[in-house]
Amino acid sequence: MTSLRKRVLSGMQPSGLLHLGNYLGALENWKQLQAEYECYFFVADWHALSTNYADTSRIREFVRELLIDWLAAGIDPNRSTVFIQSRIPEHAILHLLFSMMIPISWLERNPTYKEKQEEIKGKDLSTYGFLGYPVLQAADILLYKPDYVPVGKDQLPHLELTREVARRFNDLYKQPVFPEPKEHLTKFPKVLGTDGRKMSKSYGNTINLSDSEPVVRQKLKTMVTDPARVKRMDPGNPDICPVFDFHKIFSTLPVIEQINRECRTAEIGCIDCKKLVADRVVEKLAPIWDARTKLLKNPGHLDEVVEEGSRKARAVAKATLHDVTEAMKI
Numbered sequence: 468m469t470s471l472r473k474r475v476l477s478g479m480q481p482s483g484l485l486h487l488g489n490y491l492g493a494l495e496n497w498k499q500l501q502a503e504y505e506c507y508f509f510v511a512d513w514h515a516l517s518t519n520y521a522d523t524s525r526i527r528e529f530v531r532e533l534l535i536d537w538l539a540a541g542i543d544p545n546r547s548t549v550f551i552q553s554r555i556p557e558h559a560i561l562h563l564l565f566s567m568m569i570p571i572s573w574l575e576r577n578p579t580y581k582e583k584q585e586e587i588k589g590k591d592l593s594t595y596g597f598l599g600y601p602v603l604q605a606a607d608i609l610l611y612k613p614d615y616v617p618v619g620k621d622q623l624p625h626l627e628l629t630r631e632v633a634r635r636f637n638d639l640y641k642q643p644v645f646p647e648p649k650e651h652l653t654k655f656p657k658v659l660g661t662d663g664r665k666m667s668k669s670y671g672n673t674i675n676l677s678d679s680e681p682v683v684r685q686k687l688k689t690m691v692t693d694p695a696r697v698k699r700m701d702p703g704n705p706d707i708c709p710v711f712d713f714h715k716i717f718s719t720l721p722v723i724e725q726i727n728r729e730c731r732t733a734e735i736g737c738i739d740c741k742k743l744v745a746d747r748v749v750e751k752l753a754p755i756w757d758a759r760t761k762l763l764k765n766p767g768h769l770d771e772v773v774e775e776g777s778r779k780a781r782a783v784a785k786a787t788l789h790d791v792t793e794a795m796k797i
């Protein structure tokens with residue numbers, strides 16, 4: 468039976484443990500989307516190889532942890548299709564077929580190609596797979612013919628490339644096989660890490676969904692603050708303090724206003740201020756921790772979810788690939 472709901476597709480790479488930034492930036496949005504759309508969420512494990520091909524030792528663990536975090540955070544497999552990219556060989560086949568028709572210049576002009584090559588140190592990214600990852604991304608998306616893809620503004624050029632791939636295919640083979648997916652623009656809140664830089668696995672400054680309560684409290688306790696506030700009686704400036712950014716995300720308006728006032732007059736100290744925000748973060752994470760514990764006790768459930776999700780996804784992917792090979796007459 469064809470669903471009447473519009474379809475959304477999104478994925479994440481299993482390149483480490485999920486942190487608060489991922490939760491607030493993507494998962495909270497996914498949770499809302501599944502109420503309105505027919506959602507397909509996939510673990511992009513082949514994508515992770517585009518930068519982590521040399522060390523795959525923890526990839527299975529990361530795939531599993533990612534799935535546990537998704538379900539614990541509220542992704543509902545009864546409403547959304549949850550699957551793993553590498554279980555669906557059609558992704559690789561469509562990638563191969565697209566790679567025959569995509570000009571290299573399209574990939575070289577991709578703004579993140581050069582940026583990432585410079586940003587990620589210590590890895591040789593002058594590979595065929597890294598240059599071609601937008602082609603794999605286009606295959607990942609177009610296989611499911613989604614109406615929308617949730618993206619932040621910075622990812623719009625990637626989605627445009629996917630649309631160009633769709634147009635090129637349809638033009639070449641004179642068949643409207645691929646509808647062009649639209650963007651579902653997502654506003655990502657600015658989540659800083661414990662060192663005041665952007666929260667990121669590569670900086671080692673994350674608060675992970677799988678961290679225990681004592682770990683979360685300890686990380687927040689040692690979080691950097693306004694560097695000019697050395698002594699308790701020194702007035703602070705919340706505008707340049709990463710702890711205050713956390714308050715803006717997690718605390719109520721009266722508390723935010725209180726901190727904004729009392730920090731500047733040194734009425735509140737950083738230890739108390741951090742304790743207030745730690746209580747809110749713990750409150751937010753507690754239901755996720757409970758759900759994680761239940762999932763970890765029942766590993767068979769996760770296997771069933773992936774099995775069923777991958778079966779459903781594969782049926783869609785197979786049908787699309789059939790349209791593709793018919794259009795190409797191969």
Ligand code: SF4
Pocket residue numbers: 692693696703704705708709710711726730731735736737738740741
């Ligand atoms: S009181 Fe709070 S907002 Fe002010 S500097 Fe300390 S931690 Fe930052």
